[in-house]
Amino acid sequence: MTARRGLFISFEGIDGSGKSTQARALAAHLGEDAILTREPGGSAGAEDIRKLVLTGEPGRWSAETELLLFTAARRDHMERLIEPALRQDKTVITDRFADSTRIYQGATRGDLRATVDALHDLMIGRDPDLTFVIDMDPATALARGLARRSGEDRFEDFGLSFQQTLRAGFMTLAETAPDRCIVIDGNRDVAEVTADVIAHAQRRTR
Numbered sequence: 001m002t003a004r005r006g007l008f009i010s011f012e013g014i015d016g017s018g019k020s021t022q023a024r025a026l027a028a029h030l031g032e033d034a035i036l037t038r039e040p041g042g043s044a045g046a047e048d049i050r051k052l053v054l055t056g057e058p059g060r061w062s063a064e065t066e067l068l069l070f071t072a073a074r075r076d077h078m079e080r081l082i083e084p085a086l087r088q089d090k091t092v093i094t095d096r097f098a099d100s101t102r103i104y105q106g107a108t109r110g111d112l113r114a115t116v117d118a119l120h121d122l123m124i125g126r127d128p129d130l131t132f133v134i135d136m137d138p139a140t141a142l143a144r145g146l147a148r149r150s151g152e153d154r155f156e157d158f159g160l161s162f163q164q165t166l167r168a169g170f171m172t173l174a175e176t177a178p179d180r181c182i183v184i185d186g187n188r189d190v191a192e193v194t195a196d197v198i199a200h201a202q203r204r205t206r
């Protein structure tokens with residue numbers, strides 16, 4: 001008999017698209033059965049790696065080095081938080097997961113997608129059951145993201161055309177994985193977007 005396992009949900013999209021806001025809202029709606037986490041980060045070791053990759057000059061790391069750092073962080077996050085929680089039948093909601101690596105490291109600065117996929121198969125080996133891809137206008141999203149002044153803006157600092165490339169990448173990815181990806185229109189009021197997300201999640205958790 002296979003042990004029952006919880007549902008694994010990710011939120012993806014460009015910087016400032018509303019992922020964190022919506023992930024928080026879904027977690028609040030689901031209550032104590034849900035665990036909210038994020039990438040890069042979510043475990044102590046992965047949070048240390050987060051500081052390395054999100055601060056400093058845009059050229060601080062090559063796409064290849066970033067890929068290794070993000071994958072190391074994800075492996076730690078999986079081992080220490082995600083897998084144990086799913087085994088306890090919790091719903092795990094993560095603000096970004098492997099799709100971010102596929103797009104940010106795999107398809108923006110040269111074509112590293114085959115390397116990204118090979119490393120994912122070798123070291124991570126699973127994808128979420130359900131992925132919300134929040135789609136929105138890159139100029140508005142970039143303005144929202146930079147307005148936060150989080151000090152973690154290394155990727156926002158690549159500029160608008162980078163965000164446009166990312167958006168196209170996420171849309172293509174959603175088309176190629178329709179079994180788990182749901183595209184959500186993020187150009188609406190927070191409450192409207194949340195209602196949409198909750199309705200889709202309820203269909204999967206029932």
Ligand code: ADP
Binds near residue numbers: 014022145148
């Ligand atoms: P992300 O996690 O995708 O970077 P956030 O959820 O942190 O995005 O949102 C970025 C900023 O935009 C925050 O200041 C947030 O309050 C605001 N925001 C999020 N969703 C909306 C929305 N639907 N309309 C207007 N502002 C929003």
Ligand code: TYD
Binds near residue numbers: 054096102105156
């Ligand atoms: P996040 O804190 O979610 O940023 P934002 O709120 O601006 O969306 O993620 C930090 C940055 O890390 C974001 O610009 C995307 C990038 N990133 C990658 O490049 N590869 C990855 O695998 C992950 C998880 C994130």
